Amino acid sequence: MHSDGLCKVGRGLGCRGCGCIGDKKMGESRTIAEWQKSAYEQSAKSGFHDKDPVFSEFAANMHSEASEMWEAYRKGELNKPCDKAERMIEPLTCLEEELADIVIRALDTAETFGVDLERAMRVKHAFNGTRPPKHGGKLA
Numbered sequence: 857m858h859s860d861g862l863c864k865v866g867r868g869l870g871c872r873g874c875g876c877i878g879d880k881k882m883g884e885s886r887t888i889a890e891w892q893k894s895a896y897e898q899s900a901k902s903g904f905h906d907k908d909p910v911f912s913e914f915a916a917n918m919h920s921e922a923s924e925m926w927e928a929y930r931k932g933e934l935n936k937p938c939d940k941a942e943r944m945i946e947p948l949t950c951l952e953e954e955l956a957d958i959v960i961r962a963l964d965t966a967e968t969f970g971v972d973l974e975r976a977m978r979v980k981h982a983f984n985g986t987r988p989p990k991h992g993g994k995l996a
């Protein structure tokens with residue numbers, strides 16, 4: 857696959873052949889901004905940015921991935937290999953696949969609508985640390 861650790865398939869961000877960033881070694885960490893760009897580019901290559909973005913579609917697609925995770929749980933399949941595992945560079949369980957899908961959709965949504973997700977995460981995570989237990993009385 858990558859004997860020298862460099863992708864030979866990708867020509868920049870969003871390599872479709874292996875999922876890595878073309879100018880980065882496998883396993884090399886990326887910033888969240890780089891992940892945003894990569895998720896957007898890969899989504900664009902797949903045709904999901906061929907028209908003006910509709911926010912409700914992006915929100916629905918994120919919800920859809922969470923629903924897919926819920927359905928896998930209902931079927932008792934969270935820790936089973938996902939249906940695409942044999943075609944992946946490493947097999948993923950249903951839980952791993954759907955969590956990754958949720959994050960990738962969020963990254964693509966952030967890039968599409970100009971959100972600096974790393975900054976937003978930093979601010980919200982800090983705020984969450986100031987909230988009362990169970991955010992003031994929620995049951996779950």
Ligand SMILES: [Mg+2]
Pocket residue numbers: 921924953954957
């Ligand atoms: Mg999915």
